[in-house]
Amino acid sequence: MNSFDVAIIGSGPAGASAAFELSKSGISTVIIEKETLPRYKTCGGGLVYRGRKTLPFDVSSAVEKEFYEVDTYFANTAIKVTSKRDQPIISMIMRDAFDNLIVEKAKENGVTLLQNHKVEDITFGDIQTIHTSEGDVKAKFIIAGDGALSPVAKMAGWQETRTIIPALEYEVEVPQADFERLSKNVRFDVDAIPYGYAWCFPKKNHLSIGVGVFVKNKEKMDLKKYYAEYLKVLGITEILSEDAHGFVIPVSPRTDTFVQKNVFLIGDSAGFADPIVAEGISNAIVSGILAAKSIIESKLDPDKAAKLYQEKLEQSILPEIKTGVIVAKFFYNKKALRNIIIKKYGQAFSDAMTDVFLGNRTYPKDYKASIRKRIKEAIF
Secondary structure, three states, X not given: OEEEEEEEEOOOHHHHHXXXXXXXXXXXXXXXXXXXXOOOOOOOOEEEHHHHHHOOOOOHHHEEEEEOEEEEEEOXXXXXXXXXXXOOOEEEEOHHHHHHHHHHHHHHOOOEEEOOOOEEEEEOOOOEEEEEOOEEEEEEEEEXXXXXOOHHHXXXXXXXXXXXXXXXXXXXXXXXXXXXXXXXXXXXXXXXXXXXXXXXXXXXXXXXXXEEEOOOXXXXXXXXXXXXXXXXXXXXXXXXXXXXXXXXXXXXXXXXXXXXXXXXEOHHHOOOOOOOXXXXXXXXXXXXXXXXXXXXXXXXXXXXXXXXXXXXXXXXXXXXXXXXXXHHHHHHHOHHHHHHHHHHHXXXXXXXXXXXXXXXXXXXXXXXXXXXXXXXXXXX
């Protein structure tokens, strides 16, 4: 039977980053992964610069393209804004290569990887026994980096309090002329789908194109229909191949706790994706590192580690996400009023969002006063 100080469920950016951080302190760590790495992972694959610079090693070998410009369009208007920076605002990755790179870095530091081990149940106690399809694993701490559906969170007793939204992405091969035309910039199209946006992310030799609804609403969306309409917006009339992937994204954090039964939730399992754009990789990395640091600093004391993790989240991720939840509701639900503001202040808004992507700023805490001020200035 395998026994470790910490067991990390899931080998995504959150779990792999936690493992790497733990490995630097000599804490015995295992990553339990249900598949064989590298494996395909549904994701737009846009790694913003703040996430890239958070990692303590170079990830350029997993980067397919870098973009120093981002275009944002607003459907059914003439509004288009472009932000430019000296750093790559968004780096395009395929998650199989990217996730595997971080895992390999952790393995170099002594982390154990158990592949093809599906977690089937957990017996909780001072020492946790994780029952997998390939046998039992024991650990004092569990870090759940098992994604939006998070079976581990359910096993540990969490009720669902996150806002979870649907998205649909296609990996698309198009004729060379279309690829050349569409591969120059990253593109977002706000309102290409109600209450959300569409995106076109150029990869090495194909496009990742998708649509998502980014606030909770009562309408049942036909995502395929909006995807087909978005292809027309992009001027794509011929598709050589396409591979569809539906997925969900938690765009608000859990409202109760992030630690119970000595299980620490990170990344999507905690609900840490950006509420406005649903970008989840950067906060996944940060939360994984914070959970690991909490365990390290506690000297493997469960109560102290849980307290430290909550404190670290409240000092970093949580304030920004809570503000983002409110801003997202206004941005997507108040379309007409938002467009009035964007028409006048669109470039400033785009530049501010770009600074968030770069890690140079966070969302303003005085968002209500800021929105009211912009409304008055735009109308009057």
